[in-house]
Amino acid sequence: MANASFLVLFYTTVAYWLSIKYQRLTILKNLCWIGVVSSNLFLFLLLFSRWILASYFPLSNLYESLLFLDWCLLFILLFIETKTQTKLMGAIILPIILLIITFASLVLPPVMQESSPLVPALQSNWLMMHVSMMMLSYATLIIGSLLSILFLVLSLSKIPALTRVDAKSLGLPSFSSNLLSNIDNWSYRIIGLGFPFLTVGIIAGAVWANEAWGSYWSWDPKETWALITWLVFASYIHARLTKGLRGTQAAALGSLGFIVVWICYLGVNFWVKVYIVMVFFLN
Template sequence: MKIMMLSDYQLPVIACFLLFFAMIMYWISLSMPKNNLIFQISKSLVILSNLIFALTLLMRWIGENYFPLSNLYESLIFLSWGLSTIHLFIEFQTKSRLIGSIATPIMFFLSGFSSLTLPTDMQKALPLVPSLQSNWLMMHVTMMMISYATLIVGSLLSILYLFFIIFNSNASKNESVVIENNRNESIISKVNYSKLSLLETVDIWSYRIIGLGFPFLTIGIISGAVWANEAWGSYWSWDPKETWALITWLVFAIYLHSRLLKGWQGKKAAILGSCGFFVIWICYLGVNFLGKGLHSYGWVF
């Protein structure tokens, strides 16, 4: 048992270092697009870290006899696993190394924060308090963490879209100079078509991923309300965590509403999606650090 618990704490540290090297390799692969070996190595490192996170959660589940989502440490490990899974799925579909270059820094930060920064006492598995001894624990928290992982990736793509827009606006002047000097408009049109195709791909995948994560967030909030009524006798108490979960839901609901009914695409939609990225982090970590409430398991200050 002691060996199992020791491995429990050490495995995420190994995953953290793997993600660090994966992040570096992804960045190098961007500068060497024709070198597929570096890209495959970076992907393999993420796959290995994903398996390590899954193994860590499984060992906790078996060792402690409850689903490992009862404290901040366990939720960070689960979120790291969720992010790596979503990232690998999108990468498999798009064959693009851009996803890994923006997702691995987030995963590296989460794994490092959970395994190297959190106090040892907060990493320990403790007996569940009465309010957490419910079948709703797995339903509610799993849905919320999966929604966080999915929406973070989707909103990261929105941020990437805005970055491309800014980069292209700065590069447009240089392209006009090339046109004047070379008079070779066919080459420039191909470059512009390539950029347009990349922007459209990023925009579409951001929309698809956010659309996938939103139902998980909705189910998570509804199941949390039912669980709250069972545990505390009230469906909604305007706890800081509940309030920010509602704000997060509204931000992404507005994003989807704007795309579906208003026809927003591109820059306007990307701005909304980017706002969602910061709202998620406030809901997930900021509330726990800045204020206490019924969802206070993550309080460290």
């Protein structure tokens, strides 16, 4: 099912790019919708089967969390497309989704893809809530940050026509006729949706840590970067609400969130492993 999802996502990504080029071809839009739904279903069945076979919610290792992140991204993409009626966002998000499942299926060694019995500290409902909320927040914030990056690319582009594209030509009937205004507003809305998930995930993680180790917060690298991620997006939302920050300044702060999310999710884990290996060989 993972391989099937990878193949479907690959061809769906191509269909999305072609649908932006040839917008009048209805068959391409239908293929995009079928591809996203099929990939979402394959990932759901894969995660559900691992849940049944392992008898615990499939978020115990990096492989499972990457697949769950992909499923969340696809689910949110379906929701966004029903609201915007455009394939522009899918053309931006699908390559990230494809890279994630490629990394999970082809880069991670087989031993990291296998289910293993949970240690006592991980056998907690708070862990399931913490990880699921964090993955959902990561997916939402990644999409919102990607739109901020797109805003910067278009607004700073040397091709002026890109900043004056009629939104209706891309199926964006809301907000205004300016493409950049639509991207800016949707980035803000999506980040505003993901921020509460991040907050709930961090709180649930603190409760789980206290239940497992007797301390709500220990300032380890993962917790520190989770706090940094929260502060970055809290600053973004605060600036939008109270200072009326818009345009390139808001997009720059939102784009920073994209980097911070990936450092918090993957960067911290790999840095720790690299540090341990370096210390081992130096000693």
